[in-house]
Amino acid sequence: GAASYGTSSGSVSKLIFRQLFEKESSTYTYLLADASHPDKPALLVDPVDKTVDRDLSLVKELGLKLIYAINTHVHADHVTGTGLIKSKVPGVKSIISKASNAKADLFVEPGDKICFGDLFLEVRATPGHTQGCVTYVTGDGPNQPQPRMAFTGDALLIRGCGRTDFQGGSSEQLYKSVHSQIFSLPKDTLVYPAHDYKGFTVSTVGEEMQYNPRLTKDEETFKNIMANLNLSYPKMIDVAVPANMVCGLQDVESKAA
Amino acid sequence: GAASYGTSSGSVSKLIFRQLFEKESSTYTYLLADASHPDKPALLVDPVDKTVDRDLSLVKELGLKLIYAINTHVHADHVTGTGLIKSKVPGVKSIISKASNAKADLFVEPGDKICFGDLFLEVRATPGHTQGCVTYVTGDGPNQPQPRMAFTGDALLIRGCGRTDFQGGSSEQLYKSVHSQIFSLPKDTLVYPAHDYKGFTVSTVGEEMQYNPRLTKDEETFKNIMANLNLSYPKMIDVAVPANMVCGLQDVESKAA
Ligand SMILES: [Fe+2]
Ligand SMILES: [Fe+2]
Numbered sequence: 445g446a447a448s449y450g451t452s453s454g455s456v457s458k459l460i461f462r463q464l465f466e467k468e469s470s471t472y473t474y475l476l477a478d479a480s481h482p483d484k485p486a487l488l489v490d491p492v493d494k495t496v497d498r499d500l501s502l503v504k505e506l507g508l509k510l511i512y513a514i515n516t517h518v519h520a521d522h523v524t525g526t527g528l529i530k531s532k533v534p535g536v537k538s539i540i541s542k543a544s545n546a547k548a549d550l551f552v553e554p555g556d557k558i559c560f561g562d563l564f565l566e567v568r569a570t571p572g573h574t575q576g577c578v579t580y581v582t583g584d585g586p587n588q589p590q591p592r593m594a595f596t597g598d599a600l601l602i603r604g605c606g607r608t609d610f611q612g613g614s615s616e617q618l619y620k621s622v623h624s625q626i627f628s629l630p631k632d633t634l635v636y637p638a639h640d641y642k643g644f645t646v647s648t649v650g651e652e653m654q655y656n657p658r659l660t661k662d663e664e665t666f667k668n669i670m671a672n673l674n675l676s677y678p679k680m681i682d683v684a685v686p687a688n689m690v691c692g693l694q695d696v697e698s699k700a701a
Numbered sequence: 702g703a704a705s706y707g708t709s710s711g712s713v714s715k716l717i718f719r720q721l722f723e724k725e726s727s728t729y730t731y732l733l734a735d736a737s738h739p740d741k742p743a744l745l746v747d748p749v750d751k752t753v754d755r756d757l758s759l760v761k762e763l764g765l766k767l768i769y770a771i772n773t774h775v776h777a778d779h780v781t782g783t784g785l786i787k788s789k790v791p792g793v794k795s796i797i798s799k800a801s802n803a804k805a806d807l808f809v810e811p812g813d814k815i816c817f818g819d820l821f822l823e824v825r826a827t828p829g830h831t832q833g834c835v836t837y838v839t840g841d842g843p844n845q846p847q848p849r850m851a852f853t854g855d856a857l858l859i860r861g862c863g864r865t866d867f868q869g870g871s872s873e874q875l876y877k878s879v880h881s882q883i884f885s886l887p888k889d890t891l892v893y894p895a896h897d898y899k900g901f902t903v904s905t906v907g908e909e910m911q912y913n914p915r916l917t918k919d920e921e922t923f924k925n926i927m928a929n930l931n932l933s934y935p936k937m938i939d940v941a942v943p944a945n946m947v948c949g950l951q952d953v954e955s956k957a958a
């Protein structure tokens with residue numbers, strides 16, 4: 445990930461941006477902050493419990509004020525870091541979509557904006573991998589990052605997409621979500637997924653529209669592909685989903701009970 | 702890694718940029734290309750043999766013309782992809798420093814420029830991890846990427862540095878190299894290392910000057926730290942170094958012999 449971006453209009457976006465990788469679950473966590481604001485307000489997208497200390501030291505070293513810990517969806521392959529972050533940094537609010545039915549401090553719906561300083565993420569509903577999946581897209585405007593950036597969770601992966609056979613998944617819904625909510629973005633929009641298993645770090649909307657082996661197909665073919673993946677049962681799902689439904693705070697809650 | 706960069710002067714750099722990860726050796730490979738040139742000339746920094754097919758498909762999909770496969774140094778932990786790339790894409794030239802004493806098509810020395818389209822990498826000598834280590838830095842100029850990017854190999858890692866106990870390494874030399882050749886760059890220069898083991902993807906010169914746990918120390922302390930790392934013998938070194946001394950072409954050569 446790059447540290448900062450310029451805009452093609454000549455003004456410079458004040459985004460501080462870092463992409464962080466958790467090897468065991470191949471998860472990407474993203475740190476975004478507005479460097480132009482005196483507080484340098486920051487948010488983390490899809491933090492992982494195991495790498496919370498790494499992420500929080502980086503936040504501290506960069507002089508940022510973490511205000512939000514956000515999830516794209518209820519993950520089945522790792523425990524979210526949001527609960528742990530909240531216990532370590534008082535004042536941080538956790539965010540997830542209302543459609544996920546999970547616990548969090550704040551719930552977002554399609555069209556909502558998550559503001560940090562003068563920058564913001566726009567919420568787009570992209571269900572299909574899970575019923576509550578959303579994609580967070582950087583703002584469209586003169587002082588927002590250019591090109592735009594889409595944090596697609598597991599809805600759209602680089603040359604792939606998330607499975608649709610658990611957590612209220614639906615291949616029909618996922619197809620519609622990606623085509624209407626992600627492929628409708630400008631082609632140079634940077635695609636930052638929740639995972640990558642082949643070592644890719646970023647793609648673009650244009651690239652996925654042209655080369656995604658699943659989502660370039662017609663809807664029927666896509667549904668057939670998704671119905672015949674023959675994937676094994678997600679090995680972390682029985683631990684991760686209950687934890688993530690309560691924001692990774694299951695231990696804190698059970699200790700308190 | 703980000704796909705493209707704007708410049709703070711208002712003109713837009715035409716750099717296409719991708720950071721790629723090889724999990725087994727935790728190696729980063731970097732793809733750079735000039736999108737403004739009709740051929741879209743491209744180069745790969747530190748390609749790994751195991752991920753050559755992934756890298757070459759990406760080159761093809763992005764419509765780039767690969768002209769150079771470059772190494773920062775003779776790696777001891779993985780076999781370079783340069784030989785394999787040359788066998789798969791005729792016309793690609795391999796590049797390494799003259800000081801490495803390794804085989805390649807082209808040898809670079811400090812101050813040399815490696816041009817691809819209107820963009821270029823500048824060669825800086827940063828010995829100490831190995832005798833032949835160099836850092837490749839994007840150009841300084843109105844149409845070059847802003848902020849600048851430094852591909853530091855194992856000379857400077859994020860919050861770390863390469864070991865100095867093999868391959869003509871010297872902690873004294875490494876200390877001088879990093880301070881004189883890397884820490885002298887603008888503070889916002891992006892640091893892209895050859896490896897990361899903690900999931901970081903990028904840092905900046907300013908950040909490493911402030912937070913690198915080794916290189917912020919005085920030279921004597923640094924030398925003591927490096928002398929007392931108690932690292933085990935590099936497990937790939939006896940395979941990787943002989944291969945990398947001949948550009949990863951050991952098999953081709955032995956078959957031809
Ligand atoms: Fe998921
Ligand atoms: Fe090395």
